[in-house]
Amino acid sequence: MQNFLQQKLFRATLALLLTIGYVLTMPASAASAENLVSIKDAWVRATNPGQEVGAAYMTFLSAKNTTLISVESDATKSVEIHNMSMENGVMKMRMMESLPLVANKPYKLAPGGFHLMLFDLKKPLNIGEPVNFTLTFKNKNKHQFKQTIKVMVQSSDEDSAASKLHK
Numbered sequence: 213m214q215n216f217l218q219q220k221l222f223r224a225t226l227a228l229l230l231t232i233g234y235v236l237t238m239p240a241s242a243a244s245a246e247n248l249v250s251i252k253d254a255w256v257r258a259t260n261p262g263q264e265v266g267a268a269y270m271t272f273l274s275a276k277n278t279t280l281i282s283v284e285s286d287a288t289k290s291v292e293i294h295n296m297s298m299e300n301g302v303m304k305m306r307m308m309e310s311l312p313l314v315a316n317k318p319y320k321l322a323p324g325g326f327h328l329m330l331f332d333l334k335k336p337l338n339i340g341e342p343v344n345f346t347l348t349f350k351n352k353n354k355h356q357f358k359q360t361i362k363v364m365v366q367s368s369d370e371d372s373a374a375s376k377l378h379k
């Protein structure tokens with residue numbers, strides 16, 4: 213009898229623990245549904261004295277299809293999503309209204325290609341200083357969510373076509 217009761221108590225405790233575990237994981241998964249996009253390898257290119265435009269680069273990886281629709285930064289009032297491509301041997305820069313991200317496909321913003329362009333900088337971007345960005349994404353169901361990221365200013369030794377266009 214003693215044994216039977218103990219077993220029953222053990223089972224009840226186990227069920228309770230499982231319930232608690234389930235309840236505890238609920239808010240975490242709800243939060244990660246909001247936080248869909250992982251942002252890696254982010255950096256802002258250091259500017260030269262007198263330079264009023266800058267560029268930021270990062271890699272996006274989204275768990276679901278989503279679209280980057282706007283970017284804000286504390287370094288400037290105007291951030292645009294740009295793409296650079298070679299057309300008939302000439303490097304062209306084009307503004308994009310949005311950047312669609314296909315689920316589980318990394319999108320690399322890098323010199324010579326996609327980048328975030330910062331216009332009318334409030335101050336020079338010096339190496340080692342942080343720049344804050346707020347990115348707004350929109351899902352298929354029109355639901356919008358924001359993600360903030362702190363990005364450090366770095367130097368770039370390569371004098372790429374991107375930096376030439378930005379000077």
Ligand SMILES: [Cu+2]
Nearest residue numbers: 294305327329
């Ligand atoms: Cu640009």
